[in-house]
Amino acid sequence: QLPAQEPDGKMELVLCLLDHKQDTLWAQLKINRTSRGQGESFLTICLDNITERRNSEERLKYLAMHDTLTDLFNRYYFNLSLEKLATEAKQHAQQHGLVYLDLDHFKVINDTFGHQKGDEVLREMSALIKRRVRKNDLLCRLGGDEFAVLLRNSSAQSSLEFARDIQKIIGEFSFQMQDQRINLGCSIGVSLVDGSAATAEEYF
Secondary structure, eight states, X not given: OOOTTSSSEEEEEEEEEEOTTOOEEEEEEEEEEEEEETTEEEEEEEEEEOHHHHHHHHHHXXXXXXXXXXXXXXXXXXXXXXXXHHHHHHHHTXXXXXXXXXXXXXXXXXXXXXXXXHHHHHHHHHHHHHHHSOTTSEEXXXXXXEEEEEETTOOHHHHHXXXXXXXXXXXXXXXXXXXXXXXXXXXXEEEEEOSOSSSGGGGO
């Protein structure tokens, strides 16, 4: 609503609309009221389709928080989430699990079979781990062959059991390359985000 006490006023709104195909459209509504004296005022109304711009902004926001290879959350989003969980743990006496893992001898796969095969293995491995992660947990690829999982409201025992399950899943994974069957292993670390650390980085 335009301010009634001012002779001139502007208003801008972003609207979410549906077209005849029920597709989402974003529009920017601009209303400008101008006084011409003697009690006369005029309204100028402009409605712009900003769907493409809005989608581009959302895409950039998505890319800023996700790993382009695996489509998992990236290190930036992991750091933000760990900071948030650490604060919640301290303020509300909560416990959360942090599981860090990296694939053993993954560099050998890249050097022997090429980065394309290495990328394929990382995507398959990400999908396997993701199936084991609960809906409220957070799986991130930190970079290279490093991954981290934040387990919400998880005890030390539950976090350890989760880590063992992941270790078993990765240990059973294998892929065929030419006449060789390649198996992988991983190194895993587990910590409890319980509010005892001064900073979030101390848990990692």
